[in-house]
Amino acid sequence: MSDPRPNVVRVSDESLVHARGLVKRFGDFAAVDGIDVDVRRGEAFGFLGPNGAGKSSTMRMVGCVSPPSAGVLRILGMDPARSGSRIRARLGVCPQVDNLDPELTVRENLTAYARFFGISRRVARQRAAELLDFVQLSDRASSRVEPLSGGMKRRLTIARSLVNEPEMVLLDEPTTGLDPQARHLVWERLFRLKQQGVTLVLTTHYMDEAEQLCDRLVVMDGGRIVAQGTPRELIERYSTREVVELRFPVPDQGAYGEKLAGVGERLEVLPDRILLYVADGDEAVAEVHRRSLGPSSALVRRSSLEDVFLHLTGRTLVD
Amino acid sequence: MAPWSVFEFHMVGYRRTWRGSALSSFVLPLLTVLGFGVAVGAHVAGGVQGVPYLDWIVPGLVASTAMQTAIGVSTWPVLSRFEWMKTYSALAASPLRLADIVAGDFLYLLFRVLVSAGAFLIVAAAFGAVHSWWTPAALAVCALVGFAVGGPTTAYSAAVRSDSYLAILLRFAVLPMSLFSGVFFEVGALPAVLRWVAYALPLWHGVELSRAAMLGIAPHWPAAAHLAVLVSWVTAGIALTIRQFHRRLVY
The missing domain is CATH 3.30.70.980 (YebC, transcriptional regulation domain)
Incomplete structure (x- = not known):
């Protein structure tokens, strides 16, 4: 685990997510019903759709915590069924519901998590300091997570998803439930990440979020992709x-x-x-x-x- | 070593709460030793199996302490990490494999069981109830009891969605097990049905082995038979936990 990113060819048309006919079934119900997706390095890619469209199920498959029921899926060029752990080592995941440890401090939530990636304690402390600075939580580093506001917890979850300096960050509804001010702060941080060349994959049911952040997006409904393109293309074509x-x-x-x-x-x-x-x-x-x-x-x-x-x-x- | 990073994660939390648990792992055994060993023991003329009552119950109590600690670690905290805090889903999103997560949890379980059993033995020694150089072997028995109880309980806590099921477990499994496993009196005094319950559950076997180690009293069954029962509980616990964690985290 010393070098977690071997053999990566840095070309912009390289697919970090490559899905063909991807299906996720729960019993008879197909949450994801045969989708084709390609996410290129460096872009911000969005899954737009209402609740139940299959966005979160797709994200779980991309995050290598949910085996596809059918179809082809390659993440960072690897097969999640075989290389799940190696892929996850190079991803950042910000889930829909914050799953921070409320009993630990803000800083400990980052340093303890960094250890799962085999990052040394010294580097973990250093990165925690940098990331807390990035999400503007440095002054709360030693306070427990429990009393933090929703927006602060979200920013901390985003910071945690970056401890391993991931090539691609998966954000499942990153601003759902936040007040407008907190949302704008999160958007601004995500935009900074994008400028730094981090590939972002996000789901949202907010069109303004998709328009603000996404270079390209797919519109999902009932487990299928009903349209795709840049926000401008979609508007020109369908409205x-x-x-x-x-x-x-x-x-x-x-x-x-x-x-x-x-x-x-x-x-x-x-x-x-x-x-x-x-x-x-x-x-x-x-x-x-x-x-x-x-x-x-x-x-x-x-x-x-x-x-x-x-x-x-x-x-x-x-x- | 991935499991150690999970152990470390639990230890970060433990460092915030150890005072409370350290207090209970000293004070509780102290009260039990005083209440049962000294007070009740004064009325048990002639002791049990040829040893004074206090000396006789200490090996049972240490095994029972191991069981209680294992229950504490493997019930509410596990349910909470699945249902309330959802921290297990964060662990699953990292490069950790399920086996790493389970191994890290069990390392922490082992640590907690050894700390509380060790604390209990120190208290017991202060009351002059520890005589044998074989006493450390009782700690190994405690570790086994911890896994035999904590493994299946972890799987149970991972399977249920509400903590009212944990209360049921405590009332209908843990409480009877602590009363009817030969800790306070020999299982021979129980009606046949309850005796079979004691045989089936893990604690009695740990109590017998602990007593053998600390007092040199021959166990009721061959030591290998007691060990076999405990090892089956441990094995079942590990298998069930991995299955349950898989169900909850990889879907």
Whole structure:
């Protein structure tokens, strides 16, 4: 374990994650139902999808703690079934639910974890200090984990995932449950990691997170990949430039669906609002007023991945 | 050495809590020796099997202490690392293999059992209840009892999702075992059914071997038979633990 990263060819089109027809079954239920994925070195790659889309099951397989039910999976060029331990030695994992040891101090959570990677005590202490600095927790190094805020625990978990200087970090819903300020701090740290050349693989059901962090992403639904590309490509391919959000002062928004026919390229009726997909939002709003429909509010915004997801699946991401 | 890193991880936690456990591993045996050995012993005229009652129960109590410590280490802490703190899932994400995690846990179990059994023997020696140079052999017996009890209990704690199952274990397995395993009186005094329960469970065999080591009293069964029962519990415990850890961590 002295040199954990032998024979690595550092080329950018090298696949760190290579999956073909990857399946994960639990009994009769296929949580992951035949996906093809390639994650290249140095990129930030996202799995976007609602709860139950199969993101976490995919991440567990990539993290070599869950054997695939079928298909081909290579991580860092190796087969998880044979080289699980060697692969895990070169990965960082930040799970969806923090699994820090609440009885240990902030620093001890890093140093004790580093020992699992065969890192010497001296190097472990040194790295713990650097990483606590990186996640802005140096002043809490000696305090116990239990009283830390959710955002601090998350940052500590991220720091812990970096103790072995991993080539690829897996982040399962890194900011779920955090308040906006804590989320921005985490995003900023992850962005710094990406700039340092660390490959990031993350799952999220937040479209803004995917747009902020991901170079490339796949949209998952029901265990399958329904679309893939850069955030911009996906928006261009599956949505219009702008969206008008209309709210009408009646319980049933659907009644207005027909009256809006022809205003935009497409419309989606949600329980609380109607989304008009249009090239020019202001022009569409003017047309709505010309038809005297009297919405209680009309908001023009740019298309987002949320719209892509809605278009692809007919459902919203967070419900 | 991967298992030692897991042992080290447990020791970091132990360093925060050892005062409490050290207190209980001295005070509890002290009270037991005083209460049973000295107070009850005063009413047991003529002793048991030809030795004074205090001397007779000390080897049993040390084995019982090993059992209690093993139970302490292998119940709530294990459940918590799976269910509440989820630290085992963090260990599984590292390069550690399941066998490393289990081996590290058992090293820590061994450490805790030896510390509390050793502390008990020191207390017993202070009461003049330790006579034989073979006494260290009783520590080896304690280690075996620790694994025989702690192994299967670790597997049990890894299998259940709520700590009410641990309370059931304590009430219906641990308590009867500590009462009916020849620690305080000979199993011959038990009704036949309970005697068979004592034969099947690990503690009585440890008590017999411990008594043989410390007092030179011949055990009721051949020593090899007692050893065989303990070793079967140890083997089953290791196998069940690895299976259960696999179920919980690799799915």
